[in-house]
Amino acid sequence: xxxxxxxxxxxxxxxxxxxxxxxxxxxxxxxxxxxxxxxxxxxxxxxxxxxxxxxxxxxxxxxxxxxxxxxxxxxxxxxxxxxxxxxxxxxxxxxxxxxxxxxxxxxxxxxxxxxxxxxxxxxxxxxxxxxxxxxxxxxxxxxxxxxxxxxxxxxxxxxxxxxxxxxxxxxxxxxxxxxxxxxxxxxxxxxxxxxxxxxxxxxxxxxxxxxxxxxxxxxxxxxxxxxxxxxxxxxxxxxxxxxxxxxxxxxxxxxxxxxxxxxxxxxxxxxxxxxxxxxxxxxxxxxxxxxxxxxxxxxxxxxxxxxxxxxxxxxxxxxxxxxxxxxxxxxxxxxxxxxxxxxxxxxxxxxxxxxxxx
Numbered sequence: 001x002x003x004x005x006x007x008x009x010x011x012x013x014x015x016x017x018x019x020x021x022x023x024x025x026x027x028x029x030x031x032x033x034x035x036x037x038x039x040x041x042x043x044x045x046x047x048x049x050x051x052x053x054x055x056x057x058x059x060x061x062x063x064x065x066x067x068x069x070x071x072x073x074x075x076x077x078x079x080x081x082x083x084x085x086x087x088x089x090x091x092x093x094x095x096x097x098x099x100x101x102x103x104x105x106x107x108x109x110x111x112x113x114x115x116x117x118x119x120x121x122x123x124x125x126x127x128x129x130x131x132x133x134x135x136x137x138x139x140x141x142x143x144x145x146x147x148x149x150x151x152x153x154x155x156x157x158x159x160x161x162x163x164x165x166x167x168x169x170x171x172x173x174x175x176x177x178x179x180x181x182x183x184x185x186x187x188x189x190x191x192x193x194x195x196x197x198x199x200x201x202x203x204x205x206x207x208x209x210x211x212x213x214x215x216x217x218x219x220x221x222x223x224x225x226x227x228x229x230x231x232x233x234x235x236x237x238x239x240x241x242x243x244x245x246x247x248x249x250x251x252x253x254x255x256x257x258x259x260x261x262x263x264x265x266x267x268x269x270x271x272x273x274x275x276x277x278x279x280x281x282x283x284x285x286x287x288x289x290x291x292x293x294x295x296x297x298x299x300x301x302x303x304x305x306x307x308x309x310x311x312x313x314x315x316x317x318x319x320x321x322x323x324x325x326x327x328x329x330x331x332x333x334x335x336x337x338x339x340x341x342x343x344x345x346x347x348x349x350x351x352x353x354x355x356x357x358x
Contacts, residue, residue: 123168300354
């Protein structure tokens with residue numbers, strides 16, 4: 001039976017005490033073990049923006065592991081491409097300092113590995129993911145415009161280095177296929193412990209452009225699927241309605257029925273929690289395999305000229321090159337767009353909006 005620990009944590013000043021309780025609840029041998037601490041380092045935005053795992057959580061976990069005698073590495077691969085970008089994101093998000101000297105640019109150690117997937121035969125991952133004795137995943141309590149939720153399963157997408165993420169988006173091509181590949185990647189290396197930063201969450205069009213929401217929790221388990229299911233329930237949605245969790249459950253990777261879990265703490269749903277504007281498509285679009293209907297319900301990226309700064313990151317991040325900069329303004333090829341929302345996720349200025357009728 002999956003065990004999930006839910007701790008009250010109203011602010012980041014009290015995180016260290018909560019992290020100790022997590023390790024007490026899920027004991028194991030740490031001394032001498034090579035431990036990879038993998039946060040959600042989506043981008044380089046400052047901690048107050050709520051895009052990344054908060055530095056306080058990372059520091060508390062790292063400190064506890066050092067004291068326990070573990071050999072600690074802190075690292076992740078952000079959505080943007082490039083080794084130097086990895087380091088800039090780590091520093092500007094506060095993750096570099098939070099690692100207490102244990103940050104490693106894991107994008108510098110690519111390794112091609114075979115993967116069991118009907119969509120792709122090989123992926124490029126960071127060697128530290130494969131070599132670690134213990135993997136601790138530190139996801140963030142957030143929504144996601146494409147996958148509905150982000151959490152432990154989605155956090156494992158950060159195993160992939162740089163451009164390989166875009167390649168997966170291009171190969172999968174649609175919501176259902178992308179979700180299945182995500183679970184394939186999650187299975188490369190299941191996390192041994194998941195500690196979710198749910199002190200401040202994100203609702204609406206996450207994982208970067210949504211609105212911050214006080215949640216006041218730390219959620220932990222030795223099963224990532226169970227953590228994601230509890231998060232979904234707290235968002236006010238049924239876990240079995242999230243396709244990513246449905247696929248993981250079918251593969252025997254974890255329980256998504258809270259009645260079949262040992263839950264320590266209160267997973268009370270958050271009143272009025274807002275899901276992404278794309279949520280309706282993922283719910284209805286799967287039942288209407290008609291491109292005309294899907295084009296009406298599937299939200300599309302839209303970039304207002306008054307918000308755009310002309311940085312070109314959306315063009316660089318588009319996996320199928322459906323965005324071209326014209327006169328310092330991005331123009332989207334609607335017919336080519338696969339609605340992966342990478343442009344919305346990685347825009348540093350929150351200039352990309354999602355609309356059904358554009």
